[in-house]
Amino acid sequence: MPAPAGAVGDGLRIASAPAALLLVEAEHGSNGAEHALQRSEARLQAAVELVGLSPYGWDPATGALEWDARLKAMWGLPADAHVDQAVWLSAIHPEDRPRVEAAVTRCCDPAGDGVYKIDYRVIGIEDGVERWVSTHGRTQFENGRPIRFVGVALDITERKRDEAVSRARAERFRQFAEHSANVLWLANLKSRRLTYLSPAVRHVWGVPPERLTSIEDWLDTIHPDDRDSVERAVERVGSGDVVVLEYRILRPSDGIVRRIRDTFFPIRGEEGGIRHVGGIAADVTGRTGTRIYVVDRDAESRQKLLALLHPAGYEVQLFESPAALAEVAESLQPGCVILDLEAAEPDGLTVARALKVGRLALPVLVVGRSHGDVGFGVRAMKAGAVDYLEKPWQPSALLTAVSAALAELRTDNERSQARDDAKQRIGALSAREREVLEGLLAGGTNKSIGRALGLSPRTVEIHRAHVMETLGVRTLPEAVLMAAKAGVQPTDAL
Known part of the structure; x- marks a missing residue:
């Protein structure tokens, strides 16, 4: 039986609806009562057909089963096939049979509530097809003995397959998230709660996932100068935009500054509204191989440097003055600064000193004309420059100096990351x-x-x-x- 499945007694009428199994027992006293009962059964039978339920019965004393054609089809049998308890049990998946038999025992126990409710697998007797069956019924007792059982069964194979696909997708996502160096996160815009943070947050942010429970917790870790832009990004995503943004964080565990590139994206519900946002946050602190910042007041000279550096594979950003660079220096990605100066230029090395004092990952290569001032190059190096080239410089010499500055920067970043990793492990x-x-x-x-x-x-x-x-x-x-x-x-x- 799909749940215990069995015979229906003379005084018993059964009907099933989506919400519950309805049992109606009536005495055959008058034609009016019988007619009303027939109308009620007709309406309920229509509901059964609409949902796809199969009513069935079982006589606990004789073991007789009463199945319709749809229920027999779940067992891979034709409509005219004979069914009995042996046939019912023979098709139950071996892994599920102990659960089913235990459920039957419970529903036949007078000390219990008589309810039988279970999902299990069936292997079709004639077609070999595996199906999932969901069944719900109740046993009736008389003088402490089970005398009849009625129930309904439903083929839920498609639903179970969908659930299996969803579980497989969730498992793949979990494995990806657990092994990704990027931080994957999800947030509820209404409650402002962070509903998911991948394990990588422990390495990038330096804290366990449970430390950051809300959007406000996350915003508190962002560098004050970058916080407004991040909040605006969240607002834009809530309106349906996808936003890629770079910002800095101050790790709560040690105060170390890390640079993050975050891809924010909206997550739409079935109704089309945006209630959740997600993100993929990558630590780009150590990516220093291609960024060059050219500071030169002369437009022609800037274009000359651009024409040399672009074909060499560098990303170049141009500034017309040291002050323009200094204004945004703290928000720049790590890279090499090429500072074109003249010996007579007042305070020309101020920016180099500021970058050195600020310990920003922006090594400075000074190029300029000393006009016979032999001490100019020395002063540039003392101010924090990593190298000095006299103009007119040779392209090969400049490219070599840039490559050396970036190589040293990468080495420093690797040392910094190794130190951060060591501190994190020691802290554990x-x-x-x-x-x-x-x-x-x-x-x-x-x-x-x-x-x-x-x-x-x-x-x-x-x-x-x-x-x-x-x-x-x-x-x-x-x-x-x-x-x-x-x-x-x-x-x-x-």
């Missing part, structure tokens, strides 16, 4: 594991560290293994290097 250690690490840095053994901390050598060994695993290293020298990057000092207790 427990207080006791940190003490063990400090003991190892001091050259301690399991025994000496255990004596200093009041632990057994075996306990120290366990902590040591956890330290190595958390740091992602295999050898003690690797752990020492990582601790040095993070600024961890050896203990003085040994």
Whole structure:
């Protein structure tokens, strides 16, 4: 039986509707009552046909089943096929049969409510097709014994397939999100809640996903100078736009500035309205290979540099004065600044000093004419320039100087990222594991560290293994290097 499926007694009429199974029991007392009952059954039968339900019955005493043609088709049988309990059980998927039999036992227990409600799979007896069946019914009892059962069944194969596809998509998304270096996020515009943050936020933002629960929490991490533009981007997405925006964050964990390129996009509901927004946030802090900022008051000279740098594969942004660059320097991506100056230009090296003091990832290459002032190049280097070229410069020399400046910038960024990663991993250690690490840095053994901390050598060994695993290293020298990057000092207790 699809749920227990069985016979209908003489005094019983059944009818089913989408919301529930209706059981009507009437005494055959008058023609009027019988006629009203027939009209009621006709209306309910129309509802059954509309939804695709199959009423059925089962006699618990004899095991007799009463199925319609549609229910037999779910079992892969023709309309005139004989059905009994053995036939019903034979088609139930082997993995689901224990659940079904347990549900039948429960619904026949007088101590229970007699309700039978279950979804399970059927393998067609003659066609071999796997189908999903949903069934709901109730047992009637008399003197503590089950005497009849009526129920309805529905083929839900298509719905289950859709659910399986949705689960597969969700699983693929989960795997992608968990392994992506980018931060994937979703937010509800009405509640202002962040409904999803991928695990990468722990590395990029330096905090666990549960630390950022609302749009306001997220906005608080954004550099104050960039916050307005991000808020406007969210508003635009709420109106249906897709926005790509670069902004800076101040990591809550350590205050380190990271540059983010975020793609904001609207998520429309079935009704077409936009209630949610999503984003893909990439950390672009270390992408320093192609950006050049040319600062030159002479338009012809700017175009000459542009004609040289563009074919070499660089992205070039032009500025007419050092002041114009200084005004937006904090919002620029890392790259090399080519600063064209004359020795006699007042305060010409001010911008180079400012970039050095601000520790911005913008190394300055100064090009200019010294007009016989042999100390001009020296002053440029002292002001923070990484190199100086006398005009007229040779194209090959300028390209070499630019390449060297960017290579050094990449190296600095890699060191910075390694230091940030080391700090993050060290920060994940427990207080006791940190003490063990400090003991190892001091050259301690399991025994000496255990004596200093009041632990057994075996306990120290366990902590040591956890330290190595958390740091992602295999050898003690690797752990020492990582601790040095993070600024961890050896203990003085040994």
